[in-house]
Amino acid sequence: MAANGPARERHGERRRTGRGAGFGEAPPYVGVVERRPLRPPVPVVLGPGAVELAAPLFGARDVGPLDADLTRQHLGEPIGERITVSGRVLDGRGRPVRGQLVELWQANAAGRYAHRLDDRRAPLDPHFTGTGRCLTDDSGRYRFTTIRPGAYPWASHPHSWRPAHLHFSLFGTAFTQRLVTQMYFPNDPLLPYDAIRNALPDADARRRLVAVYDPDLNEPELSLGYHWDIVLDGPAATWTAPATPAREGC
Numbered sequence: 001m002a003a004n005g006p007a008r009e010r011h012g013e014r015r016r017t018g019r020g021a022g023f024g025e026a027p028p029y030v031g032v033v034e035r036r037p038l039r040p041p042v043p044v045v046l047g048p049g050a051v052e053l054a055a056p057l058f059g060a061r062d063v064g065p066l067d068a069d070l071t072r073q074h075l076g077e078p079i080g081e082r083i084t085v086s087g088r089v090l091d092g093r094g095r096p097v098r099g100q101l102v103e104l105w106q107a108n109a110a111g112r113y114a115h116r117l118d119d120r121r122a123p124l125d126p127h128f129t130g131t132g133r134c135l136t137d138d139s140g141r142y143r144f145t146t147i148r149p150g151a152y153p154w155a156s157h158p159h160s161w162r163p164a165h166l167h168f169s170l171f172g173t174a175f176t177q178r179l180v181t182q183m184y185f186p187n188d189p190l191l192p193y194d195a196i197r198n199a200l201p202d203a204d205a206r207r208r209l210v211a212v213y214d215p216d217l218n219e220p221e222l223s224l225g226y227h228w229d230i231v232l233d234g235p236a237a238t239w240t241a242p243a244t245p246a247r248e249g250c
Helices: 007-016 050-054 203-207
Strands: 082-090 101-105 131-135 141-147 165-170 179-184 224-227
Touching: 101 141, 131 141
Parallel strands: 082 224
Antiparallel strands: 082 141, 101 131, 101 165, 165 179
């Protein structure tokens, strides 16, 4: 540390190079200003169950056999490392949530989303859309086969790159249990610098956002396996992570 000079000089060097909050620190996550509400929330004066009368309704017939395998949704083979991601959806008491719709979306292996707002200088994969869904079984288990997403830069900071991650959406057994979150991969060197993940002050909750490599989930000669459980409510609930527009970094 002495060779680099006093802390004040090091901070000044970071400012001169445009590194803002410091290259060794994740800048605070403030979200997208344009998406912040301009008016206070409107209270619901109806009964607590009335909101579910207008909630989305999904049935088993809506989910096709290829929806959970993102590598087989097109005529050609997608580019990238194939992975299998599986786990259980649980309630706050550790009970399995059966028949739960689990939705997934992600960037491709080059870190680009198949979205009109994502115009980064990274290639699109014509054989990979990056969206899938499935229903949990009687044990609350879900399973996806997909491509490991690539990291990508985002606009919150000149040197910021988002680590590889998968977006998950679940509706729970009640509309008020709606959960949108993100799953990260173990040993990713970008994790300590991710502003969205670091916006969660609880270190244990941050740890629960990272999947665990599970060789029992490996598909021989096909894919590596990762295990990740999702808890909908209670003290150990999976953190609700924001999903931002593709241009800003999802």
